[in-house]
Amino acid sequence: MPEVPLIRDSLKDIYANNLNSDHPTNKHAGLLLDRGFLKYDENQSTLKSDFINKLCQTExxxxxxxxxxxxxxxxxxxxxxxxxxxxxxxxxxxxxxxxxxxxxxxxxxxxxxxxxxxxxxxxxxxxxxxxxxxxxxxxxxxxxxxxxxxxxxxxxxxxxxxxxxxxxxxxxxxxxxxxxxxxxxxxxxxxxxxxxxxxxxxxxxxxxxxxxxxxxxxxxxxxxxxxxxxxxxxxxxxxxxxxxxxxxxxxxxxxxxxxxxxxxxxxxxxxxxxxxxSNDLKNRVAILIHSDNETNKEQSVSPALKYEVSQLRESKIIKMFSQDRGSTKKREDYEPLCKLIGEQFYELISQWETETQKTSKNRFRAYGILKDYLPEAKNND
Structure with missing residues (x-):
């Protein structure tokens, strides 16, 4: 069977550009699946698998x-x-x-x-x-x-x-x-x-x-x-x-x-x-819910910030408030960011209280900033 085109020539470039985009978040897998397979050729056995491989790069x-x-x-x-x-x-x-x-x-x-x-x-x-x-x-x-x-x-x-x-x-x-x-x-x-x-x-x-x-x-x-x-x-x-x-x-x-x-x-x-x-996944999803109940009452928290905090790990938090503390403080959402991290990672950050410059300089620096945003700090005030 000769090559069979599956889409009009005027639309080929639109779908081809989306399929081959360097930005995986710009792809729409549903649209590509319905309309993005451009041609059928029984002599090219890898057309289908190649197309699916590119579709699976969607983020x-x-x-x-x-x-x-x-x-x-x-x-x-x-x-x-x-x-x-x-x-x-x-x-x-x-x-x-x-x-x-x-x-x-x-x-x-x-x-x-x-x-x-x-x-x-x-x-x-x-x-x-x-x-x-x-x-x-x-x-x-x-x-x-x-x-x-x-x-x-x-x-x-x-x-x-x-x-x-x-x-x-x-x-x-x-x-x-x-x-x-x-x-x-x-x-x-x-x-x-x-x-x-x-x-x-x-x-x-x-x-x-x-x-x-x-x-x-x-x-x-x-x-x-x-x-x-x-x-x-x-x-x-x-x-x-x-x-x-x-x-x-x-x-x-x-x-x-x-x-x-x-x-x-x-x-x-x-x-x-x-x-x-896993408990890790449950905790990450819980952050997205919990933050809406507490921090959002005081200052608007964008969904993007909620999601960013839900993906944080200890090493990233430490770096943000030690080596990168200068750039972190310049963020427009610095205050809600600190409050959200303080609320959601209270137990973790509290463990850094005993750290010193000698035992862990970066944890010591991070704790010095975040301690004022821990829930117990508000209660003590």
Whole structure:
């Protein structure tokens, strides 16, 4: 088959420039997946994999980070007994990779569930609900069905004149910014934590057998056919909505589902299984919520500053307020920066109190600046 163009000539340069951009945050993976594959040529077998490799270089932009922080704070638990939250948030990290939305209509003959607005991966709430419902039906006794069915609503196959949607709403799961694991191999050492997509190769060894639903016998002489797919790695924020007694139960079912059955495509091959998020990730996400409750009352804190502080490590904080203290003090957001760091890293910074010029000069200098921004300093005043 000769080369087949898949897009008008007048648009080729626009999509090609976006795909090959030197700024990964400027790429929109969803738009590229739908319209960015420029041509098909069966004589160039690497066209598909090369395209997917470039698409997988996409990084989360500041727009997505701001959206994530906004969603996080809109669905947080205000910890107010008088006004209990209807939302329940929980974090889980992928053990391996996730394949979701493979059957999306595309010239690539593969797909990925990507938000059309921000170009980042997500897990549809309907998929989460279906997976949890399937786990409950498979593992819970028939006697309990009348109870758990209330959480999910009427069975899809039921011809009920009065269908019921369920007591719990399953919202889309958001990919957590900067949660992708970095590769340790030299061939992939350019990957960053802000790249959610990764090229996956799934090899079909018996194409005719699977294409003909087993009518053609499989043979050891069949040629293996590698197929490039778009995988996702990292962590996701899952959000449930409903009365607390209901969401507490469904949260347990959700955890069982993600850990024991997985979600998405090819779970039998190990894809789509989750594990508990690390304490480090939970703390980083907690900073984004906690800062909105306290510091924001006194002085406006931008989402960008919240996110910056959530990514800080001890070595970076020490450097900012010792070797780089001059440039740090020149920042326009210096005061809210110090307050936010003091609030979120109180226990860490308090440990530097005993440091001296001889034991750790840089910690000594950093503590001299940040001690006035620790919560206990305000109380002492």
């Amino acid at each position: 989360s932009s500041s727009l997505y980070i701001n959206e994530f922080i906004r969603w996080l704070n809109l669905t947080k638990d205000p910890q107010n007994p008088e006004k209990p939250s209807r939302f329940c948030q929980t974090l889980f990290s992928l053990e391996n990779r996730l394949l979701i939305g493979l059957h999306g209509a595309s010239a690539l003959e593969t797909g990925c569930m990507i938000n059309h607005h921000n170009g980042m991966p997500y897990i549809p709430g309907s998929s989460v609900k279906g997976a949890v419902r399937h786990w409950a039906r498979k593992h819970l006794s028939d006697e309990l069905e009348k109870i758990w069915i209330k959480f999910f609503g009427s069975n899809p196959e039921d011809t009920d004149n009065d269908p019921f949607s369920g007591l719990v709403t399953f919202h889309d799961a958001w990919w957590v910014p900067n949660s992708a694991p970095t590769a340790s191999s030299k061939a992939s050492n350019k990957r960053t934590k802000s790249q959610p997509f990764i090229n996956e190769i799934v090899t079909t060894h018996h194409l005719e057998y699977y294409s003909n639903e087993g009518d053609t016998k499989a043979s050891d002489l069949d040629d293996p056919i590698p197929n490039a797919l778009i995988g996702v790695h990292g962590s996701f924020l899952f959000t449930l909505e409903g009365e607390k007694p209901h969401t507490d139960i469904v949260k347990i079912l959700l955890e069982k589902t993600l850990k024991e059955s997985g979600i998405g495509a090819k779970t039998s091959a190990g894809y789509g299984y989750f594990e508990d998020a």
